[in-house]
Amino acid sequence: xxxxxxxxxxxxxxxxxxxxxxxxxxxxxxxxxxxxxxxxxxxxxxxxxxxxxxxxxxxxxxxxxxxxxxxxxxxxxxxxxxxxxxxxxxxxxxxxxxxxxxxxx
Numbered sequence: 001x002x003x004x005x006x007x008x009x010x011x012x013x014x015x016x017x018x019x020x021x022x023x024x025x026x027x028x029x030x031x032x033x034x035x036x037x038x039x040x041x042x043x044x045x046x047x048x049x050x051x052x053x054x055x056x057x058x059x060x061x062x063x064x065x066x067x068x069x070x071x072x073x074x075x076x077x078x079x080x081x082x083x084x085x086x087x088x089x090x091x092x093x094x095x096x097x098x099x100x101x102x103x104x105x
Contacts, residue, residue: 029054029055029057029058030054031047031050031051031054032050033047033050033091038091038092044092047088047091047092048088051081051084051088055077055080055081055084056077058076058080059073059076059077059080060073060076061073
């Protein structure tokens with residue numbers, strides 16, 4: 001089973017500060033991609049969509065009235081995406097069934 005699990009530790013670290021909508025220690029975010037053909041443009045788009053959802057869930061959503069919280073969430077999203085870039089690239093390059101990538105294991 002192919003999974004990408006880099007968001008758990010990073011999200012817990014980045015959401016530990018005050019102002020985040022989601023508390024620290026939230027559930028790890030897992031991105032499954034075994035069902036995707038990462039050699040196709042459609043498969044890569046769907047993979048990126050799933051990563052985006054996981055990043056948003058990991059970093060939370062602040063109140064519209066909380067400018068500081070919005071800035072912190074934006075920073076979390078940028079840093080989380082930066083942190084998973086290498087794993088995303090490896091997953092796209094691998095393309096072979098049976099590969100998995102995880103953090104903290």
